[in-house]
């Protein structure tokens with residue numbers, strides 16, 4: 001065999017030309033057939049002429065009138081090379097095309113295939129998982145801890161990290177916020193409780209990030225969204241944990257804890273008292289289950305509307321103090337989505353909407 005060499009697009013020998021014409025006659029969606037033809041006929045013929053596989057595919061793609069771009073030829077070559085017996089494989093062919101073209105590592109391809117079969121994935125499930133894992137890999141490379149460590153006290157997050165929480169879950173907290181809270185406010189070996197766990201972001205952060213592997217967690221919610229979350233209505237029955245047994249509590253109350261002002265017969269004073277009662281209940285419960293020296297973080301926001309301004313971060317700090325919890329940290333969480341406007345325009349209410357939540361952290365004092 002002649003030694004392969006680099007040539008020009010026009011330097012294709014006449015013996016290859018009929019093969020190139022046949023490649024150009026393939027239908028654009030017959031990836032596997034095209035891959036087979038490239039691998040079994042075109043590439044061996046090119047090597048005999050002293051042209052490397054990659055060079056041959058590039059030359060063809062550059063020829064005038066040739067319809068396939070180089071990237072597609074490469075994809076077809078990979079598809080056939082990795083799955084020469086695709087018709088005998090258990091999943092539809094589209095899965096193998098996706099795996100061949102997106103996943104380099106053969107062990108990972110096998111792993112995805114097994115997961116797809118076991119969990120009855122659709123092709124979109126597979127695509128989503130590959131995208132998420134790629135995102136996670138990039139995050140891991142980007143940062144020492146596997147997440148975007150914030151060094152200052154404004155934790156701005158453009159979009160939630162898809163590894164944490166469920167997409168489209170109402171009120172889901174970006175996993176980056178949760179990871180940073182755990183980084184700054186918890187210690188190795190601590191037991192973390194999330195009594196209003198929503199889409200399970202807390203569990204996902206601890207499960208997915210090796211940095212937190214020695215933290216333990218328990219999650220509760222009035223409407224559990226997965227099997228890791230136990231059902232509990234913490235306003236009615238409290239947090240199902242023993243007094244003085246927990247190191248850290250993360251509280252992310254729902255939006256409807258706060259006054260809206262849209263209800264008929266709305267009374268600002270009653271709504272405010274109602275919200276404060278709820279906040280007091282969950283703070284009291286959190287203080288009860290914490291060990292001395294344990295910490296609690298709560299996400300809270302000032303609200304404004306026709307009923308005026310209520311500075312809930314200030315109110316919460318006062319309530320916490322009364323429960324033996326000393327201020328330990330304060331972080332601002334700017335919003336990146338529009339907050340629904342409450343009745344009344346900024347001109348009539350004379351109050352701009354809040355665009356920033358606060359993450360307040362308290363430490364339980366030894367009595």
Ligand SMILES: C[S@@+](CC[C@H](N)C(=O)[O-])C[C@H]1O[C@@H](n2cnc3c(N)ncnc32)[C@H](O)[C@@H]1O
Pocket residue numbers: 165166169170171172173174195196197198199200201202220221222223232233234235236252253254255
């Ligand atoms: C803002 S979401 C929490 C979102 C969560 N941090 C996440 O990242 O997905 C508030 C959650 O509190 C839950 N919740 C509301 N009232 C509750 C109650 N009384 N007891 C327990 N959970 C409650 C809601 O079901 C909702 O999932």
